Amino acid sequence: MFDHPRWTITKRELGSLSREKTIVLAICIQLFIAAFSSFLVVGLTSLYDPGSVDGGADIEVGVPGDVEENLIRAGQEVDGVTIRRVASNDDALELFERGQLDAVVSTASSPVGGGTQVQVEAVVPAEDLRTTVIVVSVRELLSELERLERVERVDYLDEAPVQIPEDVGSSSYFGFTYTILLPLLLFLPAFISGSIVVDSITEEIEQGTLELLRVSPLSLVDIVDGKAAGMVAIAPIQAGLWMVLLRLNGTGIENVGVLLVFVAAMTLITVVVGTMLGLLTGQRRQAQLLYSLLAVLLFGGTIALPEHPASTVALLAVDSATGTTLAHVAGFTVLGIGLYACVRWYVGRVDVESL
Amino acid sequence: MRPRKLLRIARWEVTKNAGGIDRRTVGIALVALALFGLVVPFIISGDTGLDDGLYRVSVDEESPYYDVVDSEGAFVIREGGERAVSRSEVELYIGDGEIVYAESRKGIAAYGQLQSAVSRYNNRQLRQELNQTAAFPVSVVLEYRQQSALGDGLRLGGDSGGTDDSDDEDGSTGQTDGSDGGESGESDGSEAGDTSTDQPDDGEPDGPATDRETTTDTGGSGGPIGGFGASFTEDSISGSPSDINPPFPFQSLVLAFLVIIPMNFLIQAYGSTILSERTNRRGELLLVSPVSRFDIIGGKTLPYFVGGMAVEVAIIAGLFVLVNGQLGGPVSVLAVMPLVLLFLGATFLGAMFARSFKELTFVTVTITVTLTSYAFVPAIFTDVGAVALISPLTLLVRELQGEAISLAEFVFSTTPPLLCAGVFFGLGAGLYREEDMFDQRSLRGRVLDALVGPIPVRGKPGGFTARLNGLLPVDVTPLRQYLAVGGLTAALIPFVFVVQLLAIALLFALGEISVVLILVVVAVVEELAKSLHIYAGYTHRRFASGRRRAVLLGVASGVGFFLGEKIALLAQLVGLPDLAVGEAGLQGGIIPGPPVLTVLLFLLAPLALHVVTAGISAVGASRSKRAYVVAVGTAMLVHLAYNLTVVVSVV
Structure with missing residues (x-):
C-alpha cells in the first residue's frame, strides 16, 4: 500500500519540514504559548486569590470612629485581614497616605426607605501592586459584613438566601486548563497544518516545480493526497505530545483516542480549506491572507453550534462527555471526510495547465 | 536615501503587488471580515459558555441547592445519588444537609464552582425582593486614592480623569466629585440602577452618571465583563459588596x-x-x-x-x-x-x-x-x-x-x-x-x-572609517573592527531591553522566585547579545586569530554594552525599579543615588563584569563552535553569580 508514489510526496513534505527545522520552531511556539498561558494564569490567580500569594497577604484595614459591631466580627471571620481601630477618619486617612494602612473602611448607619442601611466607604490604594489583593480582601470583609447584616434582617426577606458551602480550598486553575489552554494547544497544530498546505501548494505553482512533478507518473490528485496526508498526520502527533506532557505535569486527560480523532478531523478541515485556496488563487499572498481570515471566521462561527469545539475538547478531557459531545466529534469527522472527498473530485477535474 | 525613488518604488509596490491581490480576493476578505464582525459581539459578551456541562452533579429535588445547580451552566444534573460519586459518575452529590464531592481535582473544582454559583444565585434572588434594604443591607462606596504623590510630571493627555482631590473626602458618604462621572463604575451593567433608585437620598451624582447608565445590561452576571464602557475602571465604585471588582x-x-x-x-x-x-x-x-x-x-x-x-x-x-x-x-x-x-x-x-x-x-x-x-x-x-x-x-x-x-x-x-x-x-x-x-x-x-x-573586512572599502585607511600610514582595520563590535553590541541593547521587560511582565506576579528567574533571563540574553556577533565574525573569518585579539574584541563588546545599557535609565523615569523584580532585571544600567563612593563602585562593577564575561565568550568564540558554547555558558554563570550577589546584598 505504501508503494504508491503519493507516499513519496508525503515523505518529501515531512522531510522538508524536518530539514528546515521549522517543525522545531513550531513546537517552540507552542511551548511558548503554553508557558505564557500558565504564567498568565498563575499570575492572575495569585492576584485574585489573596490566599495563594506567599506570606498569606496580611491586609491591615483601618476602621475609624464608632463602628458596627458586625464589621469587627467579620474581620475575625475573614482570613488575612487585620482590623485596626483608629480614633477619627482624618487620622485613618493620614495613616493610609503614609502607607501604614492598606485600606480604610468607615461605616455609618442611615435610614433608607423603611429600615436602616449600613453605608460603607472604603478607600484603597490607587496604583499599587497589591491593589488587587487589597480590593479582594476588602470585598471578602464586606461580603461577610453583608452576610451578618442579612442574617439579622432575615425576617424581612421573603426567601432566605441559600447558605454558601464551607471553603475547602479549591483552585481556579482547573476550568482554565481544560476550557482554554487544552483547546488552544490542540487546535493550534491543526491551524498550522492548513497553513503549511497553502504554502506547499502555492510554492509548487509559483516556483514552477508543479510542472516537474507532473512529468512524473503522478496525477494531481496523488500530489494533493500526498501533501494532505503528511499534514493531517503531524497535527495529531503534536496534539498527542501535548497531552502526554500535560499528563506528566499532573493534568489528567481522559478519552485521548477520541480527542486525537477530533484533532485529526479539525486538521482535515483546515487542510481542505488550505488546499482549495492554494489551488484557486495559486498565489501565496492571497491564499494565506484568505486562509487566516477564513480560519478565524470558521472558528468564530462554531459558536453557533450547540457545543463549541473548545467545549467539546474540555468535556472529553475531563470525562464529562455527553451524547452531544460525541455527536460533534462524529459530525466533524464526517464533515472533514466529506469535504476532502469533494476536494478530490474537484482536483480530478481541474485543468493542470491552467494553474 | 532619495525620496523620489523611494516613492516610485512604493507606487510600484501598490500598483504591481497589491494590485496582484485581485478584486475577488478583496471581496472575499471583506465578506469574511464583515461576518467576523457579527461574531465579535458574542465573544465580547463573554457568553461563550465554554465550560457548559463541565461538572456533573447529583442533587435532590428538595434541596435548596437544586435551583442553584439548575441555573448554573457549568453544571449538568445527573441521577445517581451519593453512590454515583464513588463510582465517579458525578463530581458532586448534594443531599439533605450534606455535600459530597469526589476526591479529585475535578471534584474540588466542582465544589469551588458551587460556592461561586451560590453567591451569584443569592444575589439574583435577592434582587427580586421587595425589601431591598434588607436584601442589600450594606452599600459600599469604594474609592481609589493615591498613597503618596509619585511622579506628577508633565502631563500629556486628558485632564478630566486623574486622581481625586482629597478634600471632598470629609463628607458623610465620601463621594467623588461628580465631574469625572466616576460613580457609574463597574456596577452599571448589573445593579447600580437598583441601588441608586432605592437610595435616592444618599447623594449619588445622578447628573453625569445617568448618561452612562444607559449602557448595556449584562443580565446580572456580576462578572468583570459588562457592556462597553461600563467596566472601565473609574476612580470609585459603588454598590453592594459583591459589586466590587478588582x-x-x-x-x-x-x-x-x-x-x-x-x-x-x-x-x-x-x-x-x-x-x-x-x-x-x-x-x-x-x-x-x-x-x-x-x-x-x-x-x-x-x-x-x-x-x-x-x-x-x-x-x-x-x-x-x-x-x-x-x-x-x-x-x-x-x-x-x-x-x-x-x-x-x-x-x-x-x-x-x-x-x-x-x-x-x-x-x-x-x-x-x-x-x-x-x-x-x-x-x-x-x-x-x-x-x-x-x-x-x-x-x-x-x-x-x-x-x-x-x-x-x-x-x-x-x-x-x-x-x-x-x-x-x-x-x-x-x-x-x-x-x-x-x-x-x-x-x-x-x-x-x-x-x-556591519563588521568591516580588511582591505575592503565601505563605511566612513574606511577612508582613514588611505590617510593613515598604519592599517586601522582592527581598530575599526573593535569599534564595529562595540557599536553592534550597543545596537542590540534595545532588543535585550525589550526581552528583559517582557520577562519582567511575564514573571513579576510569581512572587519571590521571579527575581531569580529574571536574573537567569538577564544573564542568558545579555551574554548572547555581547558575544553572538563576535562568534559570527570568527565563523566568517573576519578577525585575525590569536588570544590577544579575542580578549580585545571582548573588551570592546563589554564596553559597548556598558554604555548602551544606560537606556535602562528610561525605566527610572516611571519608577519601574521600585519593584524588586524591576530592579533585579535592570540593575546593571541603573545608577543608584549617593553616597559618592558607592556610585563609583556601582559604575565600575558592571563595567568590569561586562568586560570579563564578554572576554570569556570571545576567547571561546575564537576557537570553535563547541568552545564557544562552553565559554558562553561559563560567562552566563559568572554573570548570574554576580547578579545574585548584587541583588542579595542590595535588595
Whole structure:
C-alpha cells in the first residue's frame, strides 16, 4: 500500500519540514504559548486569590470612629485581614497616605426607605501592586459584613438566601486548563497544518516545480493526497505530545483516542480549506491572507453550534462527555471526510495547465 | 536615501503587488471580515459558555441547592445519588444537609464552582425582593486614592480623569466629585440602577452618571465583563459588596486586541512581498537599478506602514467614538506607531531569514505570538503602574479611560519598541545584498550572516572609517573592527531591553522566585547579545586569530554594552525599579543615588563584569563552535553569580 508514489510526496513534505527545522520552531511556539498561558494564569490567580500569594497577604484595614459591631466580627471571620481601630477618619486617612494602612473602611448607619442601611466607604490604594489583593480582601470583609447584616434582617426577606458551602480550598486553575489552554494547544497544530498546505501548494505553482512533478507518473490528485496526508498526520502527533506532557505535569486527560480523532478531523478541515485556496488563487499572498481570515471566521462561527469545539475538547478531557459531545466529534469527522472527498473530485477535474 | 525613488518604488509596490491581490480576493476578505464582525459581539459578551456541562452533579429535588445547580451552566444534573460519586459518575452529590464531592481535582473544582454559583444565585434572588434594604443591607462606596504623590510630571493627555482631590473626602458618604462621572463604575451593567433608585437620598451624582447608565445590561452576571464602557475602571465604585471588582480592565483588553489583530494580516502580506523578491531572483532587477537598498526597503515598506497606520487610526477613532462618544486618541495613535513598525521590522528580518514560504509561515507565527504577548501581557496589569507601561497598548487603554499620561511614561513605553524596530530593519538591510539574498542558507546561518554584516573586512572599502585607511600610514582595520563590535553590541541593547521587560511582565506576579528567574533571563540574553556577533565574525573569518585579539574584541563588546545599557535609565523615569523584580532585571544600567563612593563602585562593577564575561565568550568564540558554547555558558554563570550577589546584598 505504501508503494504508491503519493507516499513519496508525503515523505518529501515531512522531510522538508524536518530539514528546515521549522517543525522545531513550531513546537517552540507552542511551548511558548503554553508557558505564557500558565504564567498568565498563575499570575492572575495569585492576584485574585489573596490566599495563594506567599506570606498569606496580611491586609491591615483601618476602621475609624464608632463602628458596627458586625464589621469587627467579620474581620475575625475573614482570613488575612487585620482590623485596626483608629480614633477619627482624618487620622485613618493620614495613616493610609503614609502607607501604614492598606485600606480604610468607615461605616455609618442611615435610614433608607423603611429600615436602616449600613453605608460603607472604603478607600484603597490607587496604583499599587497589591491593589488587587487589597480590593479582594476588602470585598471578602464586606461580603461577610453583608452576610451578618442579612442574617439579622432575615425576617424581612421573603426567601432566605441559600447558605454558601464551607471553603475547602479549591483552585481556579482547573476550568482554565481544560476550557482554554487544552483547546488552544490542540487546535493550534491543526491551524498550522492548513497553513503549511497553502504554502506547499502555492510554492509548487509559483516556483514552477508543479510542472516537474507532473512529468512524473503522478496525477494531481496523488500530489494533493500526498501533501494532505503528511499534514493531517503531524497535527495529531503534536496534539498527542501535548497531552502526554500535560499528563506528566499532573493534568489528567481522559478519552485521548477520541480527542486525537477530533484533532485529526479539525486538521482535515483546515487542510481542505488550505488546499482549495492554494489551488484557486495559486498565489501565496492571497491564499494565506484568505486562509487566516477564513480560519478565524470558521472558528468564530462554531459558536453557533450547540457545543463549541473548545467545549467539546474540555468535556472529553475531563470525562464529562455527553451524547452531544460525541455527536460533534462524529459530525466533524464526517464533515472533514466529506469535504476532502469533494476536494478530490474537484482536483480530478481541474485543468493542470491552467494553474 | 532619495525620496523620489523611494516613492516610485512604493507606487510600484501598490500598483504591481497589491494590485496582484485581485478584486475577488478583496471581496472575499471583506465578506469574511464583515461576518467576523457579527461574531465579535458574542465573544465580547463573554457568553461563550465554554465550560457548559463541565461538572456533573447529583442533587435532590428538595434541596435548596437544586435551583442553584439548575441555573448554573457549568453544571449538568445527573441521577445517581451519593453512590454515583464513588463510582465517579458525578463530581458532586448534594443531599439533605450534606455535600459530597469526589476526591479529585475535578471534584474540588466542582465544589469551588458551587460556592461561586451560590453567591451569584443569592444575589439574583435577592434582587427580586421587595425589601431591598434588607436584601442589600450594606452599600459600599469604594474609592481609589493615591498613597503618596509619585511622579506628577508633565502631563500629556486628558485632564478630566486623574486622581481625586482629597478634600471632598470629609463628607458623610465620601463621594467623588461628580465631574469625572466616576460613580457609574463597574456596577452599571448589573445593579447600580437598583441601588441608586432605592437610595435616592444618599447623594449619588445622578447628573453625569445617568448618561452612562444607559449602557448595556449584562443580565446580572456580576462578572468583570459588562457592556462597553461600563467596566472601565473609574476612580470609585459603588454598590453592594459583591459589586466590587478588582481593577481588571478586561474590556480595554478586548478593545486593544482589536488593534493587534489587523497587524497579523498586514505582516502576512508584507512578509510575502519581501520573500517573493528573493525567490526566483526576482529582486535582482531592482538591485541592479541605480537605487540604494535603503530606497528599495523603504519603498517596499512604506505602503504597508501607511496602510497599517490608516487601519489603526480608523480603529482607534472608532473605539473612541464607541466608548467616549467623541473623536479622540492622538496619543494612542502615536503609541501604536512603534508597534506597527516593530511588527513590520520583525517580519522584514524574518522574511530575509526564511528560505521558503513554509519557513516564512513559521517565522510569521512566531512573530505574531511573541509580539502579541509583548503588547498584551503587560497591558493586563494596567492598574499596576509601571509594569503595564512596558506595553504601548497601556497608553491606549489609559487614554480611553480618560487618564492622564505623562511624557516620561510615553517615552518609556514607546522608545524600546521603536529602537527595536530600527535594529530589525538594520540587520535585515545588512542582508539585502545580492550575495545574501538569493542563497539558501539555514536560519542559523542567516542570523550569523546578518550579525556579521556591519563588521568591516580588511582591505575592503565601505563605511566612513574606511577612508582613514588611505590617510593613515598604519592599517586601522582592527581598530575599526573593535569599534564595529562595540557599536553592534550597543545596537542590540534595545532588543535585550525589550526581552528583559517582557520577562519582567511575564514573571513579576510569581512572587519571590521571579527575581531569580529574571536574573537567569538577564544573564542568558545579555551574554548572547555581547558575544553572538563576535562568534559570527570568527565563523566568517573576519578577525585575525590569536588570544590577544579575542580578549580585545571582548573588551570592546563589554564596553559597548556598558554604555548602551544606560537606556535602562528610561525605566527610572516611571519608577519601574521600585519593584524588586524591576530592579533585579535592570540593575546593571541603573545608577543608584549617593553616597559618592558607592556610585563609583556601582559604575565600575558592571563595567568590569561586562568586560570579563564578554572576554570569556570571545576567547571561546575564537576557537570553535563547541568552545564557544562552553565559554558562553561559563560567562552566563559568572554573570548570574554576580547578579545574585548584587541583588542579595542590595535588595
